[in-house]
Amino acid sequence: MRTTFQTFFLWLCTGVTIMAADATANGSSHWAFQRVMPQKPPAVQNVGWARTDVDRFILAKLEAAGTVPGPSADRRTLLRRATYDLIGLPPTPEELEAFVADPSAEAFNRAIERLLASPRYGERWGRHWMDVVRYADTAGDNADYPVPEARLYRDYIIDSFNADKPYDQFAREQLAGDILAKQGPADGYAERVTATGFLALSRRYATAPFEFNHLILEDAIETTGRAFLGMTFRCARCHDHKFDPVTREDYYALYGLFESTQFPYAGSEEFHSKKFPRSGFQPLVPPKQHEPLIKAHEIRLASLEAAIKQHENERTAEKPAIGSVTNAATRSIDDKLKTLNRELAELKKPGGPAGLPVAYAVAEGKPIDSRLQSRGEPNELGVPVRRRAPKFLSGEESLDIPDGASGRLQFSEWLTRPENPLTARVMANRIWQHHFGRGLVATPSNFGLRGDPPTHPELLDYLSSRFIESGWSVKAMHRLIMRSSTYQQGSVISGQSLVISGQSLVISGQSSVISGQGSGVGKERRVAALTTDLLTTDLLTTDYSRFPRRRLSAEEIRDAMLFIAGTLDLRRPGLHPFPKVSEWKWTQHNPFKELYDSNHRSVYLMIQRLQRQPYLSLFDAPDANVSTDVRTDSTVPLQALYLMNNVFVQDQASAFAGRVMNTASSDEDRVKFACATAWSREPNRKELARAHEFLSQCREELRRTEATAEHAEQKAWSSYARVLLTANEFFYLD
Amino acid sequence: MNAQFAISRRQFLRGTAGSLGTSILGLPPSFSLAAALNDGQVLAPKPGHHPARAKQLLFVFLTGGFSHLDTFDPKPKLQAGHGKPIPAFGLRADESKALPMLGSPFQFTARGKSGLLVSDLFPQLGDLADDLCVIRSMHTDIVEHFQATLAMHTGSSTIPLPSIGAWLSYGLGTLNPNLPPYVVLAEHLPYAGAQVWDSNFLPPDHQGVRLVPGDDPIPNLKPLARPVRLQELERIMLRDANEAHAAARPEDLKLRARMSTFATAAGMMQEAPEALDLSRESDATHQAYGIRAGDQKSFAWQCLIARRFLERGVRVVELIDTGSHDNWDAHGDMATHRPKAQRVDRALAALLRDLKQRGLLEQTAVAICTEFGRTPWTDGVNGKGRNHYAKAFTSLLAGAGVRGGMAYGETDDYGAAIIRDPVHVHDYHATLLHLLGLDHQRLTYRYAGRDFRLTDVAGRVLHPILT
Known part of the structure; x- marks a missing residue:
C-alpha cells in the first residue's frame, strides 16, 4: 500500500519516462543559465520605422523573414x-x-x-505580481481560515509598484524583509516586515498547525523558484530534477533556509477544537518599541495565569465534600475566577498586546541545515545539507551565513546580484508579457530546459541589461517598451500581410494542404507558415508584425464596467468584513466560505484558496493555490450567461445609461459620448443610424410596458449601454 | 507544445466551427478546418482510443466514507468478536489502538440471482444486485476526508488536479453543445469544495458545472425580468455590433468564437430549464424515485434530473449526496448510516432501473463510490461508531461493460486488510476511462513542462470485471 509520500513521489514523476542521468550535464550550456550579455541592436533596413532599439531587434528578425511590420495603431x-x-x-x-x-x-x-x-498603476501591475505569488486572503488549510492581515502584503505590492521600488530591493524584501527591517531605517520597518507575506502566504494543509510542514516549505521553495528564478524546484524534493540541473541537495539547501524561518499560523480546524491560538504574526514596529510592549504583555499574562492557578487551587481546597453544594467562599472564588479568565481571554486575543499592529509575515527561526529526505518522506532523513543557493547557478560558492541567521538575507542578496543570469531576465520577460500578452519566453515561470526558448534571445538580454542599468526600474521598462514602434503598431492584419477570411481558410483532411484566397506576393510561403502556426502556436503573434489583440482580464472587465458606469469606488478598502476572531470555529466539515461584494477595484476583492470567487474565476482569474504565470483565456457560454443575466451587468448598464443621459441631450450626442466612454472611439455614420434605429425600437416596445415616458427612456438607454458593455469591442483590446 | 497556447489555438479555431455538429460528415465547408483538426471546438466530440463500452458516465459520490463493513462487505467474525480486541492481522500495533471490534448492527442477505450479499441499509439497490459489481478491495492514500475526496475525484490527494469529469470532457468532448459536458448535482459543497470538479490546468470548458438543487440551479440561467422583445432587440443589436467588429478583424477567429458562446448560452437558456423541469414526468416516475409534489431539491429529484441530463447527452453527470457535514462520517454511531442510506437507496435504484428501461444503461458507466472506508474497531468515543479507514473499503461499478452480480477483491475476516485483488483509486479511475474508450496512459495533458494523467504513473484496468 502506498504512503502519501510515495504517491507524491509518483505524482511528481507522472509521464516522465526518461532518466535523470544527463540533466545535470546538459544544463550547464542551457541559454538561460548563461550570464546576461549586453546586446548591440542589430542593423536594419527600415531605419525610419525603428524608433527605438527594441524595434531594431524586432525588425531585424522580420526583415530576415521577409516580413514587414504593420501600420501604426490610430x-x-x-x-x-x-x-x-x-x-x-x-x-x-x-x-x-x-x-x-x-x-x-x-x-x-x-x-x-x-x-x-x-495610483491606479500599482493596482494593475500589482495584480500581475499577485498571480505569481499566489496571493490569497485565506490560508488554504482544510477549513480555509481567513488571514485578515494578508491584505497588508497586497497593499505593499501595490505601493511598491507605484513607488517604482527597484525590483532587486522588492525581491530582497519579500524574501528577507524581516531581517532588513532590523537594519533600519525605522520608518521602513513595517513595510519590510510586511513584504515577507510572500513567504507567510505559503499554502497550508490539513487541520493542525503546520501539518504537512514539508509541503508548506515546498510551496515556499517552489514559489520562490518560479517567481524570481523562473525555475521549478518541486521535482527535486524526491529526486534530482529530470530535466533541469536541480539536484536534491539543491532542494534541501533551500529547504534549510525556510526550515530556519518562523512562519505564522493563521488558524485551522484545530485552532477552534484544540485551542491553538494564532501565532507568529510579526509586529510592525521595531523591537525597541514592540519589545517592552510584548514583555509587559507576557508578564501580565504570566501573573494572570498564576492568579488563576492559585484561585483554582483554593477552589479545590474549598470544595465541599458533598456534591454541588456551594458556599460563600467558593462563590467568591468562582466570581474572581470568572473575571480573571475573561481578562485572560481578552489578553490572548490574536495580535499580541493591544495596540500592537502585526502582519502575516515571517521571522528568523532556529537555524538548521536540513537533512535530505528520502523520496520526499519527511520521516526518512538522510545527511544534512548546508544552506546555499542552487549549485547549477552559483557553482561551488557558498552563502556567507552568519551564526544564528537563516540565510534568507544572503540568499536574497545572491539572487539579486546583477550576475545572476535569471532574476533580471525573468522579470524583464514578465513585463514584456503583460504588454504583449505573451513573453519573449512563453513560459514565464519556467526558464528551465523544458521551458520555451526565447523567440528573441538578443532582445531579452538587451531588456535584461537595460533593466539592471536602470536600477531595476520597472517603470523604465514600460517606457522602453511602450515608446517603441513595435508596441504602437495596429492589431489588424493588413497591408502586405495576408488577409484571410474565416470562410476561405480550409484544410482538407489528411493532406494538410491549405488554400487561402488571400492576395499578394509570397502567398504560398505565408500560407505554409500559417499552417504550421495553426498547428503549433498562435497565429502571427510571435513575430510582432502586429500588436496582438487580447481580451480584457477579469479585473479589467469588472473595473471598467464600474468605471464607465461611474460607480467605481477608487478608495483603498480597509479590512475585509471577516467575522470577529473570537467567533471563528470553522472546520473541514464547515469551512470558511464568504463572498464580500464591493464597488472597489477587483484587486481588493477577498480571494479564498478553497473556494474560487465565482465572478473572477469565470473570467479566468488564477487559482490562488499555486503560482500562476500565464492565465488561461477562456470563452465559455457561462460567461455569456453572466453577461446576459447577471444583475451586476444590469446595474452597471443602468448607471451608465444615467450618465449618458445626464451628459448630453440629443440622441446623437449621447451615442457619441457612450461610444467614446465604452469603446474609446467615435461611432461612424452607419453605427449612429443603427443606434437610432435600435433606440426607437426599444422605445416603441417600452412605451407599452413602462408606466412613464421617463422610465421607457431610461430603459432604452440601459439596453443600449448593455450592448456596448457586452460587445466584443469592449471585451477586446486592439 | 506549450499548453497555454494549445488552449488558445483551439479557442481560436473554435470560431470556424460555429455551432457544433456531432459528426465530421456533412459539415458545411467552413467547418472543415476545425473538423480536420478534430478539435476546432474545444468540446467537439472526439473518438476515444479504443471502442467504448460506454458513452457517458454517471458518477455517484457518497460523502463522508460509508462503511464497507455495514453495506457490501459482511464480516461474521467481526460480529463474533464484537467487543474484543482485533487479532493483529498484519496491522501495525498502533493501528487499532487496542480498540474493541465492532460488529455490524445491520443484517446482510443474499440478493438477486447472483446472491450478492447486501445489507439491509440498501434494500432497493439490493434488488439490483445482479447489475452491480461490488469492489471490496478498494484502498486510498490518506485518511482525511478532504484529501481522500480529492483523490477519488482527481487521483491526487494533495495538490488539486483536474477532475475525472474534466478529463473525460477533454478526452471525448460533448454530445450536446447546448449543455455543459460535465454537470455536478450537489446541494452542499463536498470536502475540498469546488476543487473536486475543477478542470485545473485543462481548458476551463471542461470544468464541472455545479447545479445547486433549488430555485436557481445554474447561475445566471434565468433571464432578468425584462420584456422578451427587448432582449431580442438587444441580442440582434449585439450581434450586429460584433459582426461589424469581427468583419474588420477577419483573421481573429476568437471574436467569432465569443459570438457563438452567446448562441450556446441562449441554447442553454432554452434547453436547461426544460431539462430541469419535471412537470412532464409521469406520476409513476415521480413515485418510483420518491419525489413528492413541489420537491425541487431532494436527492430523489437530483436523481431524476441526472437521468434527464444523461438523456440529453451530458457526458458526465455526478451526484454528490451530501456535503462536508451531516454525511456518512459515522464516528459516533453506525446507526447514523440508516438515514443516509434511506436518503439515497430508493432514488438511486429507481435511477438505475429507469436508465435500464430506457436503454440508457447500455451506454452509461455507473460508479457509486466514497472517499474511504471505516475501521473494523470502534471509534472509541462511545463504542458504536467507526473511524476513517483507508486500507480497505468498498465502491461499486455498474452499467455498460460492467459484469453485474459479482464481488471483486477480498478483505480479511475482519475487513481490515485486503487479501485479494487490491484496487487502488487509480485502478478504479483507469477502469472507468477504459469503459469510456480511453486509455488512461494515453489521456495526457502537457502542463508545467510535463505530461499529466488522471492516474499519475499508476492505474490498471480491472479486466476481470468487464463483460
Missing part, C-alpha cells in the same frame, strides 16, 4: 491600449480628446508618464 486605439495596459481602466473621453488634439511627438510619452504616475 491614436484612440493606442491610448486605449496604453491606458488598460498600465492602469487596467479605459481612458475617459476627455483624455482621448486631449490626446487626439495633441499631434506632437511627445504626446504619447506624456500619456505614458501620466499613467505611470497614477
Whole structure:
C-alpha cells in the first residue's frame, strides 16, 4: 500500500519516462543559465520605422523573414491600449480628446508618464505580481481560515509598484524583509516586515498547525523558484530534477533556509477544537518599541495565569465534600475566577498586546541545515545539507551565513546580484508579457530546459541589461517598451500581410494542404507558415508584425464596467468584513466560505484558496493555490450567461445609461459620448443610424410596458449601454 | 507544445466551427478546418482510443466514507468478536489502538440471482444486485476526508488536479453543445469544495458545472425580468455590433468564437430549464424515485434530473449526496448510516432501473463510490461508531461493460486488510476511462513542462470485471 509520500513521489514523476542521468550535464550550456550579455541592436533596413532599439531587434528578425511590420495603431486605439495596459481602466473621453488634439511627438510619452504616475498603476501591475505569488486572503488549510492581515502584503505590492521600488530591493524584501527591517531605517520597518507575506502566504494543509510542514516549505521553495528564478524546484524534493540541473541537495539547501524561518499560523480546524491560538504574526514596529510592549504583555499574562492557578487551587481546597453544594467562599472564588479568565481571554486575543499592529509575515527561526529526505518522506532523513543557493547557478560558492541567521538575507542578496543570469531576465520577460500578452519566453515561470526558448534571445538580454542599468526600474521598462514602434503598431492584419477570411481558410483532411484566397506576393510561403502556426502556436503573434489583440482580464472587465458606469469606488478598502476572531470555529466539515461584494477595484476583492470567487474565476482569474504565470483565456457560454443575466451587468448598464443621459441631450450626442466612454472611439455614420434605429425600437416596445415616458427612456438607454458593455469591442483590446 | 497556447489555438479555431455538429460528415465547408483538426471546438466530440463500452458516465459520490463493513462487505467474525480486541492481522500495533471490534448492527442477505450479499441499509439497490459489481478491495492514500475526496475525484490527494469529469470532457468532448459536458448535482459543497470538479490546468470548458438543487440551479440561467422583445432587440443589436467588429478583424477567429458562446448560452437558456423541469414526468416516475409534489431539491429529484441530463447527452453527470457535514462520517454511531442510506437507496435504484428501461444503461458507466472506508474497531468515543479507514473499503461499478452480480477483491475476516485483488483509486479511475474508450496512459495533458494523467504513473484496468 502506498504512503502519501510515495504517491507524491509518483505524482511528481507522472509521464516522465526518461532518466535523470544527463540533466545535470546538459544544463550547464542551457541559454538561460548563461550570464546576461549586453546586446548591440542589430542593423536594419527600415531605419525610419525603428524608433527605438527594441524595434531594431524586432525588425531585424522580420526583415530576415521577409516580413514587414504593420501600420501604426490610430491614436484612440493606442491610448486605449496604453491606458488598460498600465492602469487596467479605459481612458475617459476627455483624455482621448486631449490626446487626439495633441499631434506632437511627445504626446504619447506624456500619456505614458501620466499613467505611470497614477495610483491606479500599482493596482494593475500589482495584480500581475499577485498571480505569481499566489496571493490569497485565506490560508488554504482544510477549513480555509481567513488571514485578515494578508491584505497588508497586497497593499505593499501595490505601493511598491507605484513607488517604482527597484525590483532587486522588492525581491530582497519579500524574501528577507524581516531581517532588513532590523537594519533600519525605522520608518521602513513595517513595510519590510510586511513584504515577507510572500513567504507567510505559503499554502497550508490539513487541520493542525503546520501539518504537512514539508509541503508548506515546498510551496515556499517552489514559489520562490518560479517567481524570481523562473525555475521549478518541486521535482527535486524526491529526486534530482529530470530535466533541469536541480539536484536534491539543491532542494534541501533551500529547504534549510525556510526550515530556519518562523512562519505564522493563521488558524485551522484545530485552532477552534484544540485551542491553538494564532501565532507568529510579526509586529510592525521595531523591537525597541514592540519589545517592552510584548514583555509587559507576557508578564501580565504570566501573573494572570498564576492568579488563576492559585484561585483554582483554593477552589479545590474549598470544595465541599458533598456534591454541588456551594458556599460563600467558593462563590467568591468562582466570581474572581470568572473575571480573571475573561481578562485572560481578552489578553490572548490574536495580535499580541493591544495596540500592537502585526502582519502575516515571517521571522528568523532556529537555524538548521536540513537533512535530505528520502523520496520526499519527511520521516526518512538522510545527511544534512548546508544552506546555499542552487549549485547549477552559483557553482561551488557558498552563502556567507552568519551564526544564528537563516540565510534568507544572503540568499536574497545572491539572487539579486546583477550576475545572476535569471532574476533580471525573468522579470524583464514578465513585463514584456503583460504588454504583449505573451513573453519573449512563453513560459514565464519556467526558464528551465523544458521551458520555451526565447523567440528573441538578443532582445531579452538587451531588456535584461537595460533593466539592471536602470536600477531595476520597472517603470523604465514600460517606457522602453511602450515608446517603441513595435508596441504602437495596429492589431489588424493588413497591408502586405495576408488577409484571410474565416470562410476561405480550409484544410482538407489528411493532406494538410491549405488554400487561402488571400492576395499578394509570397502567398504560398505565408500560407505554409500559417499552417504550421495553426498547428503549433498562435497565429502571427510571435513575430510582432502586429500588436496582438487580447481580451480584457477579469479585473479589467469588472473595473471598467464600474468605471464607465461611474460607480467605481477608487478608495483603498480597509479590512475585509471577516467575522470577529473570537467567533471563528470553522472546520473541514464547515469551512470558511464568504463572498464580500464591493464597488472597489477587483484587486481588493477577498480571494479564498478553497473556494474560487465565482465572478473572477469565470473570467479566468488564477487559482490562488499555486503560482500562476500565464492565465488561461477562456470563452465559455457561462460567461455569456453572466453577461446576459447577471444583475451586476444590469446595474452597471443602468448607471451608465444615467450618465449618458445626464451628459448630453440629443440622441446623437449621447451615442457619441457612450461610444467614446465604452469603446474609446467615435461611432461612424452607419453605427449612429443603427443606434437610432435600435433606440426607437426599444422605445416603441417600452412605451407599452413602462408606466412613464421617463422610465421607457431610461430603459432604452440601459439596453443600449448593455450592448456596448457586452460587445466584443469592449471585451477586446486592439 | 506549450499548453497555454494549445488552449488558445483551439479557442481560436473554435470560431470556424460555429455551432457544433456531432459528426465530421456533412459539415458545411467552413467547418472543415476545425473538423480536420478534430478539435476546432474545444468540446467537439472526439473518438476515444479504443471502442467504448460506454458513452457517458454517471458518477455517484457518497460523502463522508460509508462503511464497507455495514453495506457490501459482511464480516461474521467481526460480529463474533464484537467487543474484543482485533487479532493483529498484519496491522501495525498502533493501528487499532487496542480498540474493541465492532460488529455490524445491520443484517446482510443474499440478493438477486447472483446472491450478492447486501445489507439491509440498501434494500432497493439490493434488488439490483445482479447489475452491480461490488469492489471490496478498494484502498486510498490518506485518511482525511478532504484529501481522500480529492483523490477519488482527481487521483491526487494533495495538490488539486483536474477532475475525472474534466478529463473525460477533454478526452471525448460533448454530445450536446447546448449543455455543459460535465454537470455536478450537489446541494452542499463536498470536502475540498469546488476543487473536486475543477478542470485545473485543462481548458476551463471542461470544468464541472455545479447545479445547486433549488430555485436557481445554474447561475445566471434565468433571464432578468425584462420584456422578451427587448432582449431580442438587444441580442440582434449585439450581434450586429460584433459582426461589424469581427468583419474588420477577419483573421481573429476568437471574436467569432465569443459570438457563438452567446448562441450556446441562449441554447442553454432554452434547453436547461426544460431539462430541469419535471412537470412532464409521469406520476409513476415521480413515485418510483420518491419525489413528492413541489420537491425541487431532494436527492430523489437530483436523481431524476441526472437521468434527464444523461438523456440529453451530458457526458458526465455526478451526484454528490451530501456535503462536508451531516454525511456518512459515522464516528459516533453506525446507526447514523440508516438515514443516509434511506436518503439515497430508493432514488438511486429507481435511477438505475429507469436508465435500464430506457436503454440508457447500455451506454452509461455507473460508479457509486466514497472517499474511504471505516475501521473494523470502534471509534472509541462511545463504542458504536467507526473511524476513517483507508486500507480497505468498498465502491461499486455498474452499467455498460460492467459484469453485474459479482464481488471483486477480498478483505480479511475482519475487513481490515485486503487479501485479494487490491484496487487502488487509480485502478478504479483507469477502469472507468477504459469503459469510456480511453486509455488512461494515453489521456495526457502537457502542463508545467510535463505530461499529466488522471492516474499519475499508476492505474490498471480491472479486466476481470468487464463483460
